[in-house]
Each structure stands twice: as structure tokens, then as C-alpha cells.
Amino acid sequence: MQIFRNIRRKLPYLDYYIIIPTLLLIAIGIVMVYSASSDILAVNHLDPTTYLRRQIFWAIGGLFIMLICTFGNMGFLRNAKVMLWIIGITLVLLFYLIILQKVHPAAAVNGAVAWINLGPINIQPTEIAKVTIILYLAFIFDKRGPNLVKGQIIHNLVGPVALVGFITLLVLLQPDTGGASILALIVSIMIFSAGIPIGWGLSFIVGIGSLIPLAINFLKKFPINFLEHSYQYQRILSFLYPFQRERTGGSQLVNSYIAINNGGWLGRGIGNSIQKKGYLPVPYTDFILAVLSEELGVIGVVCVLGLLFFLICRIIFVGIHAHTTYRSLICYGTAAMMLVQASFNIAGVIGFLPITGVTLPFISYGGSSIITLSIAIGLVLSISLKEKREAKLRS
Template identity: 50%
Template sequence: MRQKLHYLNYKILVPYLLLVVLGIIMVYSASSDILLVNGFKPSAYGVRQAYYAVFALLVALTVFALRLAVFKNTKFVAWFLGVSMLLLLYLIVLKIFKGSAAAVNGAVGWIDLKVIKIQPLEIAKLALVIYLAYFLDRHDASLSRGNNIINKLSRPAVLAIVMMLLVIVEPDFGGTAILGMIVVVMFAVSGIPARKALFCLISMGLIVFLVVVLIIKWNPDFLQKNYQFQRLMSFMHPFELERKGGAQLVNSYYAIHNGGLFGVGLGNSMQKRGYLPEPYTDFILAVIAEELGVIGAIVVVGLLFYLIWSIMEVGVHASSQFNALLCFGVTTIIFTEALFNIGAVLGLLPITGVTLPFISYGGSSLIVLSASVGLVLNVSANERIKKEEEVLE
């Protein structure tokens, strides 16, 4: 452990810590007014996020301290994947027996343990990354041109599809899309011919696009009361449907406009005071833009993408397929979440309920993302130690 600490990658650690601290500050700022109006302590969510951050840091440190071989162990991979699938399956059982009573905004995505609400999807993302890295590394030699690649990849593909089906039933379209992107990216960088990977990506994109277009054109009656469908229609016509679900996007525009370049000052946002729904989760970036200005928002997004780039850099220079795939998988999780959240806040993508990594309020997301960062720091330290040993030899 002491030896590993000397090989910490500060290009990953520093932006990670800065994002977590910024997250605590902005969660407090975005939630304090709503909590005060409803008779709660204004610091409640900020303090809770700080507790989550401390625990998440301990998780990251633990993952960093473990031998990297643990994550390549067949029993560990099977156990981790099995637990994540069982948790997703439990949500379906919860939905069947409790129905709308267990739903939040039309979706059943959390298991309430009183102390913390666990979101199985977050665990499933990391479990899928570790499983795919394990499987693709073990079959690296056979994934070459001329071999029957489709048959080789049928097992992980079927497992990923089952996982995505369990998530979409919740329903969580954003989470399903993230799982799909993890599969596509990790398949693409695992040695599969570029044509096959590109064909897979384009095919998936076209299918999703055609389904969305058909739903919008068809506009069936039974979907009119569906929360997710209303979100989609509000994305297409936010101002016309402001009272039927478009308020989030409209007030996000107002927040960004009010903030201007330099913002109205920390804690002075008007849109967070009952106008902007979910100001400390889905739309925390809009509050950042209003209070810290466009420049402040760019700094936050810049830190996030610098972290993504630093993780990807470790993957590019990794000496083993397994290490590289872990880094690219984690990169995909953070990048896709950031893309979906920023796109939703700016009105460029439909609102999917995907939060801003490391910034938005929530324990499950922060803990799993921190574990992912700890895993990449572990890979980076091992790579540096290995290179130093090679030089000494």
C-alpha cells in the first residue's frame, strides 16, 4: 500500500477530489432553500453529501489498495455480476408487487435501506465493465479477423441485453443507453475489426432513432400519461408543454440566461427556489450556471472532461488488455453520464434522469464512481511500478 501511494496519478486524483468538493458545495447551495421552506435544516442534503463523499473516498482507497489480480479472479467477477443482476431483478419484483407505491417519477430504480437508497443500476455499470474486461481479455487471442467473432461474443452480448432489459423495464432509458454504450465501446477497443464495431454502433443508433421517430409520429393514447413519454414530448416542445412537463427545460434555460458570464453569486439562484425541479440532482448544472455563470459551468465541465481524458490516457498506455479495457469502460461510464446530463440541461438531448457525475446529490452514484476512480488509480499505479521495474532490469 505504501509503495502504491508513491505512484498515485495526480492527474486523476486532483480533478476527482475537486469535483467531489464542488459537488458538496453545490448540493448545499441548490437544496438549502427548498429544505428551509419545507421545514428541514437547510444544510441537511449538503451534510449528507459530505458523509457520502467521505465514505466514497474510503471505498476508492480500498479499491486502490487491493491487488489488481482480485478483479481478474473468476469467483469475484461471477459474484459481483451475480449480485448486480439479483438487485436489478429485485426491483422488477418490487414493481410487480408494490406498483406505483414503489415508483419515483414513474420509475422503480432504488432500494430503500433507510440509511441510504441503493441504485442497483450504478452497481451494474461497474459490474458490466469488470465482466467485459475479464471476458474480452481471456478471449483476446480468438477475437481476430477470420475467427467466428459473433459466436465468441454471444455470451457477453446476451448477458448485457438481459441486464439492459431489466433496466428498461424500471423504466430507465438513460441507464439502458449507458449500458449499451459500455458494451459498444468495450467491444470496439477489444481487438474486434473496426468495421464490425462501427456497424454495431451505427445499427444501434439507427434502431433507437427510428423507434423514437415512430413513437413521436404515432403519439399513441396509452402513452399520454406515461412519465417518460411526457419527458420526450417536452424535449420536443418545451415551451408549448411547459405545464405538462416542459418546466424543467424552460427553467433551465432561464437559469443559464440569468447567470450570464459570471453568475449572480453562490447561493443567489432564483430558479432553485421552487421553479426548477430537481435542482440538486438532474439540473444542478443549471444552478451552477446561474450562480457561477457560464465561466463557472465551463470550469466544472472542464474538470470533468480533464478527468475523463486522464483516465483514457492510462488506458491507451496500458500494457495489458485487461487494464486498458477497465480504463475505457470507466471512461465510457463517466463520459456518457456527463454527455446525457449536459445535453438535457442545454436541451440538446431528452431528459433521462441521468445525474452529473461527482456533482449531483446521491450516494450510490458517488460511491460507485469513486470505486471506479480507485480502480483506475490502481491500474495506473501498477503500470508505473511495472515500467520502473522494466527499466531497472
């Protein structure tokens, strides 16, 4: 009973600008997963509600975890021993994937071994790594923040950057280029948010940003023939020449264009997508935005993405107004994770980036993604709640 009384006392301080968009996005995701998956399942003589039921299960589980993170005492996450355990478990899971890839290459899906099968559920360690890195960097920079001054930056960054760099490398070796890129950008944003001089940050961003167009132009002019059988290299070629390679890998992007074009401004209506009927492979994961565009049109896409980016902006707002470095960095890390992931997904669907298999937060099918996002959102809600209660005590 004490637990419920504690929750009732905290309810007035909940941030509904975070809760409402989150619940709406989860609901939209459930509807779109069912719409995008039911036809394919029915054609294969399977239960059309299979992925719907799984998504609802993960959504309920995610909301329960979010509730625990919001109202529970999460102070134990700032304990060095607990942080060490979290990092250790993450490393073990990522190492297991590398071993699995060597001893059981048939486990690869789309060229990568990214999931650990635990019977009725699959775990994606890359998703766990995202939260681990956010918690670790918030923890370490809260401790070392005052020392991140000129002359001491490199000394205080070598250890943390080496560790998160190693985690990112393990993800890259799966190989999961999209996941590794997301982790690298989360790390970069959190490092700059921790108080690194702006000159360092701008130099890094300009340097990394200039490599992307250079790499694309290099691949256009000098095809790398010895990588011809590499799944990841084929994805890059399909991105560069989707129509020329429509029969050998470019069809996913071409059919995404067709779906977006079919949708127009208002869409064909929920359930009426044509491209999900066997043209877009696995349309309920990384290409669910193309199905959404065909069924709800440009206006529907703008509304859904508007909700998502409003949520991200609100999380940043909470981080800006937080009174400790630790709280701010958790908010910035969560916002970075969602922003980068959404940007990669959108860019892949419209052909601005190679297809990386990155899902759209809350909308795409996936249990690990929903649980990871729920943990992060729960922590942000907890921070917002504490800030509001402390502000009232100060007034």
C-alpha cells in the same frame, strides 16, 4: 504497520492528474448540492444542511473506498468465482426492483422503481450494474481477446453480450431508459475497444445513431395516443414541445433555459440562483448543472466540465499505455461510463436529449453514484500505479 509502509512505498507512483481533478469535482459537488438544496429544505421547514451532510458522508465513504481500491490487492476481481458472485448479486438486486415494482407500485419515483431502501440509506442497483459490466467485460475479453478474429467474433461474443444485454434489459424494465442507455453504450465502447474490426464498430454506431432522429421525427408526426399516460412518453413529448407543454411536464426544461440565461457569462454568484427556489424540481440531482450555470455562469460551467473531461481524457491515456487488455478495458469502461453519463446530463439540461434523470458525475447529489465512481476511479489509480512501478522495474 505493514499496510502503512506498503502505502508509503506506493505514494510516489500515484497519478495526481487523476486524484486532483477528482477531489476538486467532489468538493464542487458538495458546495453545489448545498446551494441547490438548502432553500427548498428551508421553505419546507427542514434542516437546510440535510443533503449537504449526506453528500459529505458519501464523499468521505467514497474516498475511503477509493483508497482501498488504489492500494489494495484487487487481483481477486480476476477470479472467475468472484466474478460470478458479483454478477449474481447484481442480478438479484435488479430482479428485486422488478418484483418491488409489481407488488408495491407506490414505491415508484418519477415513474420508475430504481432504489432499494435500507433504512438510513438507499441503494441504486443500476449504479452497481455499471461497475459489474465494466469488470465482467474486462475479465471476459482479457480471456477471449486472442479469439476475436474474423470468423470467430460472433461465436465468442454471443455469451457475454447476451448476459450484459439481459442486465441492461432488467434496468430498462424498471423502467430506467437513461440507465439502460448508459449501460448499452458502455458495452458498445468496451466491445469495440477489445479488438473488434473497425468496420463492425462503425456499422453499429451509424445504425444506432440513425435510429434516434428517425424516432424523434416519427413521434412528431405520429403521436402514440395509447402511451399518453406513460411517464417516459410524457418526458419525450416535453422534450419535443417544452414551451407548449410547460404546464404538463415541460416546465423543467423551460426553467433550465431560464437558469442558463440568467447566469450569463459570470453568473449571479454562489447561492443566488432564482430557479432553484421551487421552479426547478429537485435541482440538486439531474438539473444541478442548470443551477451551477445560473450561479457561476458560462465560465464556471466550462471550468467544471473542463475538469471532468480532463479527468476522462487522463483515464483514457492510462488505458492506452496499459500493458494488459484487462487493465486497458477497465480504464476504457470507466471513461465511457463518465463520458456517456456527463453527455446525457448536459444534453438533457440544454434540451438536446429527453430528460432521463441521469446525474452529472461527482456534482449531482447521490450516494450510489459517488460510491460507483469512487470504485472505478480507485481501480484506474491502481492500474496507473502498477504501470508506473512496472515501468521503473523495466528501466
